[in-house]
Amino acid sequence: MPELPEVEIVRQSLHKKIKKKSIKKVIIRNRNLRFKIPAEFESFLKNKKIIKVNRFSKYLIIHFQNENYCIIHLGMSGTIHILDKKKPLKFTNTSFYHSPFLPKKHNHVEFMFDNLKVIYNDPRRFGFFEIIKNYQDLKKRFKSMGPEPFSDNFNLNYVIKYFKKKNKDVKNFLLDQKFVSGIGNIYANEILFVSKINPFKKAKRLNEKECLNIISNSKKILQQAINRGGSSIRDFKDISGNKGSFQKEFKVYQQDGANCKRPNCEGIIKKKISLNRSTFFCNFCQN
DNA sequence: AAGAGGCCCTGATAGC
């Protein structure tokens, strides 16, 4: 589920729910996530008051008083759920919703507030938590990552310079967080389709217009996805309403065998594996 | 420096 748009949707809901509240207690049922949760985690967060919930790329950043932070990455299968004693049945959105649909297994971490519980669920345990104790360390944490697609630093100069001499497929770079932060496999495929660029084209072979297309379509598609509440793939079937809906607008992702959705294009959507990831593209207009 | 590949883990689904 979680690429930048989905993480942003979670951020918005989480921020509304927990800003200005204090964590009363932290319960950890399984410390063995992608990285082991440190022993000091519970005591560090206890009684800390939340100023706001931020996000960089696919990382949630809970901002506490006194320059303390907790970073959450959802990995491939992480979701955040809330139990609200006051509004037990009101949904917010797919990966952040209220109690009747709380999974029975894999609830690894709980933040307890007054009248409120925030629960982290993650079957594959590719997600992780980190604590950070000052602003300098926070900056350092993301220093080696590329700009977000929305950033002014993600511009033609940057992309042309970066792609120069790069002999990898262009799609690999959209997935490379050192080049641009926040894009995953779904949106990489969609961005290249809208840009009419073959995913297997070598980055150094892209012309200026193609680079510009990648830049503007990255911004456009991620913003559209946020506006639609993200994409809900392989989600719990019994949740109605408040799902993200961008999956209905996929032009190529998981559309192999279908006719190309571009008006007047006679192509067929194909699927090929590249770097262990499924790659979808039109064999006609993306050539 | 850049690129290819393996690996962490569980669950859903397809094929026999």
Add this chain to the structure above:
DNA sequence: TGCTATCAGGGCCTCT
């Protein structure tokens, strides 16, 4: 029905 194989939205690490 029940087995096995494959694949999944991510990112880190190692080897060449």
